[in-house]
Amino acid sequence: MRGAVPPVGAEFLGDVSRWSFWVAPVLAVVGTAITRDARWGVACLIGAAYDVLTMRYAAGLAPSEENAHALDHRFIMVMLGRMVGKAVLIVAAVALPGILHTWGMAVGVLTVEITMMTVGVAVTAVRTFGSRPTG
């Protein structure tokens, strides 16, 4: 469908979690290089692993193309639970400053969102505008 915005359903969330798998190590390496602090990378990878794995699980409950309007109650609860888990991880990073870096964890638990805002928006823009004839 030319020029159509793809729906944010199970398929797209699955794509995002796959892209996040590659974005997470990039964030960890770049952050560690900038801060020169291994705790940053460790915290970022732990947060990213949680974020990506829970998103993969949530993608399985998201509405698919067949039932686009079925917004499962479990899906919403899982998404809210993800947020609570992120809060727990940030608190853990604050409580364990010798092992984990607070900002590294904050970036790590945002891996999926960062992927959506970068790769996701770029892919959506290409799908939406890319095949449209100009002029």
Next chain:
Amino acid sequence: MAQGHATDAGGKTPGSGKKLELIPREFLKIIAVWSLVPSYMLAGGFLGYLADRWLNTYPYLTALGLLLALVVAVRDMLRLRTQM
């Protein structure tokens, strides 16, 4: 129906019969929802960090700012969901 030259957020010109669709409304909504959590957390963390530097309490207020930002982001995401 009133005719006008102004375009709405979806990039459509009312009454012109031609859809410009410079930025489709659905695309704007998707970006808005995706941007909520990171932008709120960046703002909350930054404000907490400034307070931490002022009061010498790092990283407690930074963490508090991040947690508050998460809560507000969830609230606003649920609000947006009901509006869509």
